[in-house]
Amino acid sequence: MTADATTDSGELGILRSLAKLCKGSLGSKCIIQLLDEFSHQGPNGTHQCLVFELLGPTVDMVTSDYYSVYSDPEESLEPDIVLKTSEQLLKAIAFMHEAGYVHGDISSRNIAFTCSHLSQATKEDLFDILGGPESEELARLDGKPLEKSLPKQLVKTAGWDNWTDEDEENLRVIDFGEAFLQGTEPRMLAQPDTLRAPETIFTAKFDYRLDLWRAGIVVRHLRCCSSVGMLIFVLDRFIHA
Numbered sequence: 001m002t003a004d005a006t007t008d009s010g011e012l013g014i015l016r017s018l019a020k021l022c023k024g025s026l027g028s029k030c031i032i033q034l035l036d037e038f039s040h041q042g043p044n045g046t047h048q049c050l051v052f053e054l055l056g057p058t059v060d061m062v063t064s065d066y067y068s069v070y071s072d073p074e075e076s077l078e079p080d081i082v083l084k085t086s087e088q089l090l091k092a093i094a095f096m097h098e099a100g101y102v103h104g105d106i107s108s109r110n111i112a113f114t115c116s117h118l119s120q121a122t123k124e125d126l127f128d129i130l131g132g133p134e135s136e137e138l139a140r141l142d143g144k145p146l147e148k149s150l151p152k153q154l155v156k157t158a159g160w161d162n163w164t165d166e167d168e169e170n171l172r173v174i175d176f177g178e179a180f181l182q183g184t185e186p187r188m189l190a191q192p193d194t195l196r197a198p199e200t201i202f203t204a205k206f207d208y209r210l211d212l213w214r215a216g217i218v219v220r221h222l223r224c225c226s227s228v229g230m231l232i233f234v235l236d237r238f239i240h241a
Contacts, residue, residue, distance in 0.1 A: 011176045012037060012048060014101055027095025030088045032112075032172040043149045055172055056115035057160040059085065060108035063221060065163075082222045085111075085171055089218060092173045093211050097182070102207070104178035104189055106214035108221050114169045131161040182208055 015034045022028035036051040066077060089111060096103055103110075118126065127133075134156040138146060146152070180186055185206060191197075197213040200206050 011179065012050065014176050014179045014181075015050070018096070018099060018101065021095075021099050025095050027091035027093075027098075030092035030171055030173060031095065032174045052174075053172075054115060054118065055174070056113040056118075056169065057163055058109050058174075059111045059113070059171070059218065059222065061160060062113065062163070063108065077222055082219070085222055086215075086219045088171050089173070089215055092171075093215055096173075096179075097208050097211070100182050102180055102182055102185075103173065103176065103211050104180055105175060105191070106173070106211050106218060107192075107195055108218050110173065110175040111218065112172050112174050114172060116169065129160065129162045131159040 012034075015032075018028070018031055019034055022031070032055070033053040034050060035053060038049050038051075040047045040049050063077070089106075093103065093106070118129070121129075135153045136156075137153050138151060140146060178190060189200070189206065189210075191200070195214060195217060197206060197210045200210070
């Protein structure tokens with residue numbers, strides 16, 4: 001986390017609470033596992049660092065790659081994959097809601113596949129699947145020296161160039177940065193226009209059912225790599241025209 005987010009974020013507390021409730025629940029197995037956490041003192045202040053289980057690519061990465069190869073609109077992911085992924089997502093959401101929490105940012109980018117088959121992989125094998133690390137030196141446009149608070153280089157996110165689907169892999173819901181306790185809904189919620197739930201447009205109010213709308217968009221994305229959220233975007237533009 002950034003230094004300014006460390007103090008205000010309730011993500012760590014929510015993850016800890018969910019971890020205590022995980023035993024015996026099928027839905028809890030679809031929540032990312034927090035392994036450790038520690039603080040790091042940097043030039044911008046104190047950063048809260050969270051250590052999670054090793055996960056594979058997100059649903060967004062997998063579907064985008066799949067539909068970029070199969071451009072025929074009749075082509076789609078296998079029905080059993082869509083069903084399994086959808087079922088696990090809904091179980092995860094049900095577990096969170098029963099525990100009293102709302103994720104607040106369900107999307108194909110915040111759902112990742114497990115990669116248990118890589119737990120014993122060598123570094124060379126990992127790089128073959130992830131793609132080699134790519135970095136670029138950071139420089140100011142005006143040529144002046146970088147501030148001490150800035151990194152010397154930027155590293156590209158792993159691309160999972162040679163990822164192969166495994167039937168035994170499951171999904172994990174990740175990124176609880178927007179999560180909140182039911183009954184303590186924030187005044188504002190960061191959400192892309194194409195994923196906005198209707199109630200946030202018509203009433204500017206929302207509750208746990210926000211997660212269900214967003215889950216529906218994910219299921220549609222799995223099936224045909226499109227989003228009903230675009231309709232909401234057009235509707236919003238029409239309302240405020």
